[in-house]
Amino acid sequence: MSQLKKGALLNYVTIILTNIVGIVLTPFIISKLGNSEFGVYMAIGALVGTISVLDFGLNNTIIRFVAKYQAEKNRKEEENFLATVMIIYFVISILVILLGFLFYGYIDDYFDLMTNEEVEIAKKMTLILIFNLAIKLPGGAFTAICLGYEQYVFPKFINIIRYILRVGLVICVLLMGGRSISLVILDTVLNLLIIIFSAVFVFKKLKARFKLHSFSKTFIKQIFNYSVWIFIYSIVAQFQWQTGHIVLGGFSKPEVLAIYAVGLMLGSYYGAFSSAVTSVFLPRATQMVVANASTKELTGMMIKIGRISFIILIYILGAFILYGRQFVFLWVGESYSDSWIIALLIMIVYTIPLTQGFTGSIIEAKNKVAFKAIIYLVFMSMGTLLGYFLAIKHGVMGMITGSIVGWLIAQNVMNVYYYRVLKLNLLRFFKELFQKTIIIQFIVIGIGLGINFIPGEGWLNFIIKCFLYTIVFGILMFRFGMTPYEKQLFTDGLSKFSKK
Structure with missing residues (x-):
């Protein structure tokens, strides 16, 4: 099996492992730390994490340039590029520390609803996380170099090992009486390792070298010209949901x-x-774009990918609508009732965009990333601002409402x-996306009610309900909701399709 296929397999393992362990571990952490x-x-992690946008998209830039120099067998330019990037990262780390200490100085005033003890915890975590981020950003360059060398297995495998190790250590630390600061220290040590x-x-292994043969401002400009839109995308990711922590932190209790x-x-x-499934199909989709496939062919592939994703998404969404509240109560407690509503709102507004994941490949292949980045940055910023005003009166529900409106x-x-621009037939897309599937899902929801x-109220009751819902959904969707192509696809397995 090639490095690429092994890397893709490990990527799916990472996604599944992260989600499952996250669901299992979260209630344990809450029970040991307490809600406050x-x-x-979580708030300090999100706040300090926003500084991570200062990566300026350099990781992706490293992958692109290293791969280019490897293909050209241009050792000297590669060495010079890596040395230049590390100088940039050195400056970024200093900037991270300066911004981190600036934020540290305002913690008392910002978290004015926290107790003195909570503020002290926040301060200590901030200092540790600043150091963590200052080493993590330049340290990420080594992972990017591996990917540029098309060595996918090592970075993904070591990340899985780190994650499994972290789970065991988190459990041990909390059982031994450790608190949130202990978890932050643990993450810092693991990141360093x-x-x-x-x-x-x-x-x-790779014999990569960092050697500055010449320092060129033009070269630095070339680097940032490539990374600037990736940087803007990273800002969008922060505005998408995480900035809600910053907004709420100013006038909300822990x-x-x-x-x-x-x-x-x-x-x-x-x-x-959803991404774990659709990513199987995207390489083939990208090849179509590069091969100048017609808009009709692109729309057809978008529909194929979109329907597979949609079937999986509405299965999860339907289950969460019907039994999500019970799950949240059993998982983290009744005091987290609003968490179910927040998650449900995100799932609803996410569903259609997730089925259109293929458009990302088209936009990148056609070099039209700038427009999308600017649109999302502008409207997500406006959504965050709206969320701020709504949150003053309505708290978390106001914040998530503003973010959703912007999205x-x-x-x-x-x-x-x-x-209008990419010439994709969206009318055909939505017609075929909803064909059969939406009617069947309404029937499934009715039976699910x-x-x-x-x-009953316990875990056994919840599992029985989900099992019956899954059986009903599977039978009805397979028998009446899927096309012959999709039935064959699910029968043969996703892996066979990815090889076609």
Whole structure:
């Protein structure tokens, strides 16, 4: 099996492992830290994490340039490029530390609803996370170099090992009485170890070298010209949901921040499961774009990928609508009721964009990334601002409402762009996307409501309901909702399709 296929397989393992372990581990962490400290832990992580946008998209730039120099067998330019990038990262790390300490100085004033003890915890975590980020950003360059050398297995495998190791250590630390600060220290140590192992692999195995042959401002400009739109995308990712922590942190109690964090977590898992499936198909889609396939062919492939994704998404969404509230109560407790609503809202607005994942490949292949980045940045920023004003009166629900409004407007603008500029037949896309599937799903939901009357409240009751819902959905969707192509696809397995 090639490095690429092994890397893809490990990527799916990582996604599944992250989601499943996250669901299992979160209630344990909450039970040990308490709602208040968990809220502080998540809020500070999100706040300091926003500084990570100062990577300026350099990781992706490293992959692109290293791959280019490897193809050209241009050792000297590669050495010069890597040395230049590390100088840039050195400046970025200093900037991270300066911004981190600036934020540190305002913690008392910013978190004015926290107790003195919570503020002290927040301060200590901030200092540790600043150091963590200052080493993590340049350290990520070693992973990017591996990918540029088309060595996909090592970085993904070591990341899986790190994740499994972290789970065991988190459990041990909390059982021994450790608190949130202990978890932050643990993550910092693990990140440092990953950087060291990755550096050894890059220097010893790949024989990569950092040597500054010449320092050119023009070269630096060339680097940033490529990375600027990736940088803007990273800002969009922060505005998408995470800035809600910053907004809410100014006038909310830690328990509220915990509720918001759990809702975002569940919403992100929804997107991850879809990405794990659709990513199997995207390489073939990208090849079509490069081969100048017609808009009719591109729309056809978009429909094929979109329907597979849609069937999986509405299965999860339907289950979460029917039994998600019970799951959240059993998982983290009744005090997190709003987390279910937040996650549900994210899932609903995410569903259609996730089925249109193929458009990302088209936009990148046609070099039209700038428009999409600007549209999402503008409207997600406006959504965050709206969320701020709504959150003053309505708390977490106001914040998520503002973010969703911004996301929906941006998505509708992009749909117009897909239709008018990329010439994709969206009317055909939506018609075929909903054909049979939406009617069957309404029937399944109706039956699922009946299943919900099964008496009981515990985990066994929840599992029985989900099992019956899955059986009903599987039978009805396979028999009446899927096309012959999709039935064959699910019968043969996704892996066979990816080889076609």
